[in-house]
Amino acid sequence: MKKTRKAISVICILGFLLAVSSTAGGGQDILIADFEGPDYGAWQATGEAFSAGPVKGTLPDQHPVSGFVGKGLVNSYLHGDGAAGTLTSPEFTIERDYIVFLIGGGAHKGTCLELLVDAKAVAACSGMNDELLSPNSFDVTKLKGRKARLRIVDSVKDNWGHVNVDQIVQSDTRPKVPTRGTYTRQMTIQKKYLIVPIHTGAEPCGLELEVAGKPVRRYDAEIAPDARSVSFWAYFTIEPYKGQPAVLRAGHAPEEGFALIRQPGDIRYGRPEAQRSGYEARRWKGLHAGHR
Numbered sequence: 203m204k205k206t207r208k209a210i211s212v213i214c215i216l217g218f219l220l221a222v223s224s225t226a227g228g229g230q231d232i233l234i235a236d237f238e239g240p241d242y243g244a245w246q247a248t249g250e251a252f253s254a255g256p257v258k259g260t261l262p263d264q265h266p267v268s269g270f271v272g273k274g275l276v277n278s279y280l281h282g283d284g285a286a287g288t289l290t291s292p293e294f295t296i297e298r299d300y301i302v303f304l305i306g307g308g309a310h311k312g313t314c315l316e317l318l319v320d321a322k323a324v325a326a327c328s329g330m331n332d333e334l335l336s337p338n339s340f341d342v343t344k345l346k347g348r349k350a351r352l353r354i355v356d357s358v359k360d361n362w363g364h365v366n367v368d369q370i371v372q373s374d375t376r377p378k379v380p381t382r383g384t385y386t387r388q389m390t391i392q393k394k395y396l397i398v399p400i401h402t403g404a405e406p407c408g409l410e411l412e413v414a415g416k417p418v419r420r421y422d423a424e425i426a427p428d429a430r431s432v433s434f435w436a437y438f439t440i441e442p443y444k445g446q447p448a449v450l451r452a453g454h455a456p457e458e459g460f461a462l463i464r465q466p467g468d469i470r471y472g473r474p475e476a477q478r479s480g481y482e483a484r485r486w487k488g489l490h491a492g493h494r
């Protein structure tokens with residue numbers, strides 16, 4: 203009898219410790235919307251920019267949309283950039299530290315995802331003039347327990363006047379957000395080629411190669427934000443400058459994509475990128491456009 207009681211109390215203590223550790227370590231993600239259904243469910247649409255339900259990827263006349271999860275997403279390019287509207291979620295309770303989502307489309311204030319508390323926008327996030335959806339989040343640690351809604355807004359009718367959103371979850375883990383900036387790299391030219399990861403449809407940035415203090419190549423390059431979003435590798439020849447010091451520079455470039463630029467031993471043709479043992483390389487269009 204005594205032994206049994208002792209065993210029960212040990213189990214209770216263990217149970218208590220497990221409960222404490224699970225709370226301290228953060229809870230499971232809570233899905234708010236994945237836009238995989240035939241319609242928006244309890245989300246309310248206004249205006250013309252949103253169809254009756256989630257879009258299956260790319261709309262007519264739109265650059266390829268990528269980076270979303272599953273088959274559906276919110277894509278306000280319906281009727282082109284000229285349409286406007288809003289899509290508002292049902293009310294939910296904030297239960298985690300972050301609201302995490304994928305967002306793409308225009309970099310305007312008026313093409314965004316908003317967090318509404320007491321019907322007021324307390325946070326907003328826009329795309330980066332890019333059809334590739336990238337992770338981002340709202341820090342809601344101070345709003346835990348409050349009721350909130352999310353509103354997807356498209357109020358811009360000009361160029362890049364649309365927004366793409368998918369996979370909204372509540373999470374205790376903040377996602378790594380791709381950052382853009384001006385990056386430079388010092389190097390010595392050692393190989394025949396320089397290869398650059400390209401994502402078709404990414405926002406172009408100015409890429410320049412300087413050899414012995416002189417600019418020798420300059421391109422507008424759609425540099426991929428990260429390794430998973432590489433559509434193909436572009437290459438250009440640097441062999442004439444072998445042995446010389448060089449500086450590679452890019453303005454408003456994605457940090458991770460810039461870090462992927464490299465001098466390969468050789469380039470191979472016709473290999474699908476998925477094989478990973480090699481890479482598909484395409485000759486840069488307008489190879490000599492940047493010559494000075």
Ligand SMILES: [Ca+2]
Pocket residue numbers: 236237238270271272273274275368369
């Ligand atoms: Ca989806």
